[in-house]
Amino acid sequence: MTTLRSALEQYVSMRQGLGYKYQQQARRLANFVSFMEERKAVTITTKLAVAWATLPPDRHASWVLRLTDVRGFARHVANIDPGTEVPRAGILPPLKRAKPYVYSDAEIEALLKAARALPPANGLRRWTYHYLFGLIAVTGIRLSEAIGLERADVDLKEGLLTVRESKFGKSRLVPLHPTTRAALRSYAKRRDAHLGSCCGTHFFVAERGGRLRHQYVHRVFLCLSREIGLRRPGDHSGPRIHDFRHRFAVRTLLGWYREETDVEQQLPALSTYLGHTCVRDTYWYLSACPELMEGAARRLDRRWEVKP
The missing domain is CATH 1.10.443.10 (Intergrase catalytic core)
Incomplete structure (x- = not known):
């Protein structure tokens, strides 16, 4: 069984292999995986993704960005774990430039x-x-x-x-x-x-x-x-x-x-x-x-x- 940690390594390797730097995203997603592990959760759900994305509560500007990171990762994991939920766009209020x-x-x-x-x-x-x-x-x-x-x-x-x-x-x-x-x-x-x-x-x-x-x-x-x-x-x-x-x-x-x-x-x-x-x-x-x-x-x- 592929763990979220190993799935993340594969995902980051794939993104960087396509030419993306993907350094900050990789750090954020590593934090998300740690969040999942602390809760002993093995399957990504929309509820867990939103709970992590809205941390800390006073940093609204980063919420959409964090959830976007998880959405891309969840799409990748869904190919391995069919039970994975991919958070839909628009759940969180859009970031105002x-x-x-x-x-x-x-x-x-x-x-x-x-x-x-x-x-x-x-x-x-x-x-x-x-x-x-x-x-x-x-x-x-x-x-x-x-x-x-x-x-x-x-x-x-x-x-x-x-x-x-x-x-x-x-x-x-x-x-x-x-x-x-x-x-x-x-x-x-x-x-x-x-x-x-x-x-x-x-x-x-x-x-x-x-x-x-x-x-x-x-x-x-x-x-x-x-x-x-x-x-x-x-x-x-x-x-x-x-x-x-x-x-x-x-x-x-x-x-x-x-x-x-x-x-x-x-x-x-x-x-x-x-x-x-x-x-x-x-x-x-x-x-x-x-x-x-x-x-x-x-x-x-x-x-x-x-x-x-």
């Missing part, structure tokens, strides 16, 4: 200025966060992509970033504006002067040359956000690092509308630049930003305007 926050130029300037004031005064830390947040703001790359950049991925001579194996396993080239190249060159000089031979392989590094960690970057961002008034003390929501990416996309689209560019023709290029797997993900910005919706509506009105 966060409305993007579009930073103003003044807010970004204030954040970068606050980053430069981080202690220690003679350290590298303040420059690392200043240039890291600045790069994300002007290029729209993901945080994971920025802190994952290795020194060889940043070609300051040609003005190109090589983003490798990003969110969906895709790699791409991101061109840099001359002012961004100059800023990154300045950071590299400071980094190398500060660390010497102790510098690791990553472009952005921590105070002693190690790789930056997501949790520490988010912690610094939260402190800076409160310092400049983007968030109030105790707020559990507000502008995020990922909103730099939203700002980049929205500002690009707004610029195209104002320049009377054929937005529909250019969207695939923006989608590729951002590393989206589908243009549909880029279209989302049109509905998420009222100003963009107004621009699209005005253009549609002109297109269908009846001329005498």
